[in-house]
Amino acid sequence: xxxxxxxxxxxxxxxxxxxxxxxxxxxxxxxxxxxxxxLYLFITYGAIILSFLSGTLWGQxxxxxxxxxxxxLLISSNVVAVAAWFSLLLDIQVLSIALLFLGFISTFWxxxxxxxxxxxxxxxYLTLRFVLTMIVCVLHLLVFYPSY
Numbered sequence: 001x002x003x004x005x006x007x008x009x010x011x012x013x014x015x016x017x018x019x020x021x022x023x024x025x026x027x028x029x030x031x032x033x034x035x036x037x038x039l040y041l042f043i044t045y046g047a048i049i050l051s052f053l054s055g056t057l058w059g060q061x062x063x064x065x066x067x068x069x070x071x072x073l074l075i076s077s078n079v080v081a082v083a084a085w086f087s088l089l090l091d092i093q094v095l096s097i098a099l100l101f102l103g104f105i106s107t108f109w110x111x112x113x114x115x116x117x118x119x120x121x122x123x124x125y126l127t128l129r130f131v132l133t134m135i136v137c138v139l140h141l142l143v144f145y146p147s148y
Contacts, residue, residue, distance in 0.1 A: 046100040047084040054081040101140040108133040
């Protein structure tokens, strides 16, 4: 795990929120983009980002010694990536949003647990990941609310 959050990490993390915010706006205003609803754009982007985050867990596993927690993290990252893909196949968009919401929380929880095993102090990177995850989760709730 990184010891610090570089300016690039912070900038890219913040820029990664833009499609979530934009899709949330489209969803709330019932507007489409390229004949796709905001909800559809939100779900597809969420699945991509969740798969990406699952891949970063693989990268962390490769660079750490093997332990029970790291093996659990490796397996759970695969489960989350498959769940992200599965969310795209669901015909009920509310279920897709809920599945992605749980995936983002699970991914952060796994990363935080892995960090706790490797290092006892909370790194700036993990703090950044927490903030970004909370923003994404709030946006999931905002998109979920009108649909429910």
